[in-house]
Amino acid sequence: MLKHLLVPDNTRIDTSRIVVEGDVIVGNHSSIQYSISGDMVIMGEGVAVSGDVVACSDTRIDMWSKMGSNVEVGKNAYLGEFVSIEGKLTVEGDLDVGKEVKIKGGFVAKGWIVVRNPVPVIMFLFLYIREMMRLGRGEEIEKALEELFDESEEEHESESREPAEKILIIPTGTKITPEVIEVGGDAVVGNNCYLIGNLKAQSVETGNALILKGSIYSEGKINIGENSTIYGNLSSKGQVNIGRNTKVFGGIKAESVLLHENARVEGTIKAPSGLSFLRDAAEMPILADVNALGKVIPREVKEPVPRDGLLKAPEIIKIDSLIKTSAKAKNGFVPGREGMSARTVALGRTRRTGGVRRLRRRHEAGEHQS
Structure with a gap:
C-alpha cells in the first residue's frame, strides 16, 4: 500500500500546506516541506515535516521523526521514541509518549499523559488473556473480548468507512x-x-x-x-x-x-x-442538399427504414437559385429575350430565314457565272 502515491479528491497542495479532507498516511523516511492538515495523521519512522501538523482526530508519529513546527491534535496523540517537535504540542485528548521525546515549545494535554514504551495491542491482549486463564475466569474473558471487538467494529464502521475513501498515501522515501x-x-x-x-x-x-x-x-x-x-x-x-x-x-x-x-x-x-x-461518438448526420450557390439545405428523413430492407425514394426538394439550366424559366435571365413582344420575335425569325435564303441564291448564282 505504501509503494504508490494516492491523492484523494479535492486535495490541495499549494505553496505552504497540504490540505486533505480525509486521513493522511506518510511512509518511512519521507521528507515533506509543507504543513499537513487532515482528519487522522499517521507517520512512519524517520519522517521529516517542516511545517505544522494539524489532525482533527488522532495522530501517531513513529520513532526518530522530526516535526519542524507546531502539532495540533483534536483527540489522542502517540509519539514514539526519539521524536522531536520544534514547536508546541496541543492535544485535546490523551497523550502517550515514548522515551527521549523532545518538545521545545512545550505541550498542553487535556487528558491523560503517559510516558512509557507502550505495549502493542496484540501483546497486551495476549498477556491479559493468559492472566485471566490462570485465574480461571473464562466467562470474563469471553465477555471482555465480545464487548471489546463489538465496540471496535461499530466505531470502525461508523467512523472510518467514510474517510477510508479519502486517504492521502505518501509512500516510503517520498x-x-x-x-x-x-x-x-x-x-x-x-x-x-x-x-x-x-x-x-x-x-x-x-x-x-x-x-x-x-x-x-x-x-x-x-x-x-x-x-x-x-x-x-x-x-x-x-x-x-x-x-x-x-x-x-x-x-x-x-x-x-x-x-x-x-x-x-x-x-x-x-x-x-x-x-x-x-473523437467522441458522433450522431448520424442529417441528409442535406446543396444548391447552385453552394448553400446547404437540410433535409430530414421522416420515415424510418422499413424492416423488409426496401427504401422509399425521398421527395424531391426544389432549390431556388439564380442560376437556371432551362432558358424558359420565368425568373431566369436570358440575354436578348427579356422584354420582347411576340411580333418582334416573329419578325426576327423571318429576317433570319430570309437572310439564309438570299445567301443560298448568291451562292448558286456564283456557280453559274463560273
Missing part, C-alpha cells in the same frame, strides 16, 4: 517540496485537485478537473483526465493520453500521444511512434 513531488512508484491523483510542483513518478494517472502548476516526468504512461489544466511539460518514455477539454501550456515528449480533438496543447509535440486524435 520527497515533497514546493519545487518537486518525487515518488519512487506510481502516482494516482483524484478529481478536483490542485498541485504545485513538478511531479516525478513511474507512471501518472489523474482524474478530472486537475490544476497542476508544474511538469510531469514519467518512465511509463501519463493519463490526464478531462477538463484539466497543466502549466508545464509532459515527458514520458511511454504513451501520453490527454482527455477532453484539457489544456497543456507546454510541450509533450513521449513515444506516442493520444490527444482528444477538443484538447489543446500550446507547445511542441514530439512522438516518434505517432500522434493520434480521439
Whole structure:
C-alpha cells in the first residue's frame, strides 16, 4: 500500500500546506516541506515535516521523526521514541509518549499523559488473556473480548468507512517540496485537485478537473483526465493520453500521444511512434442538399427504414437559385429575350430565314457565272 502515491479528491497542495479532507498516511523516511492538515495523521519512522501538523482526530508519529513546527491534535496523540517537535504540542485528548521525546515549545494535554514504551495491542491482549486463564475466569474473558471487538467494529464502521475513501498515501522515501513531488512508484491523483510542483513518478494517472502548476516526468504512461489544466511539460518514455477539454501550456515528449480533438496543447509535440486524435461518438448526420450557390439545405428523413430492407425514394426538394439550366424559366435571365413582344420575335425569325435564303441564291448564282 505504501509503494504508490494516492491523492484523494479535492486535495490541495499549494505553496505552504497540504490540505486533505480525509486521513493522511506518510511512509518511512519521507521528507515533506509543507504543513499537513487532515482528519487522522499517521507517520512512519524517520519522517521529516517542516511545517505544522494539524489532525482533527488522532495522530501517531513513529520513532526518530522530526516535526519542524507546531502539532495540533483534536483527540489522542502517540509519539514514539526519539521524536522531536520544534514547536508546541496541543492535544485535546490523551497523550502517550515514548522515551527521549523532545518538545521545545512545550505541550498542553487535556487528558491523560503517559510516558512509557507502550505495549502493542496484540501483546497486551495476549498477556491479559493468559492472566485471566490462570485465574480461571473464562466467562470474563469471553465477555471482555465480545464487548471489546463489538465496540471496535461499530466505531470502525461508523467512523472510518467514510474517510477510508479519502486517504492521502505518501509512500516510503517520498520527497515533497514546493519545487518537486518525487515518488519512487506510481502516482494516482483524484478529481478536483490542485498541485504545485513538478511531479516525478513511474507512471501518472489523474482524474478530472486537475490544476497542476508544474511538469510531469514519467518512465511509463501519463493519463490526464478531462477538463484539466497543466502549466508545464509532459515527458514520458511511454504513451501520453490527454482527455477532453484539457489544456497543456507546454510541450509533450513521449513515444506516442493520444490527444482528444477538443484538447489543446500550446507547445511542441514530439512522438516518434505517432500522434493520434480521439473523437467522441458522433450522431448520424442529417441528409442535406446543396444548391447552385453552394448553400446547404437540410433535409430530414421522416420515415424510418422499413424492416423488409426496401427504401422509399425521398421527395424531391426544389432549390431556388439564380442560376437556371432551362432558358424558359420565368425568373431566369436570358440575354436578348427579356422584354420582347411576340411580333418582334416573329419578325426576327423571318429576317433570319430570309437572310439564309438570299445567301443560298448568291451562292448558286456564283456557280453559274463560273
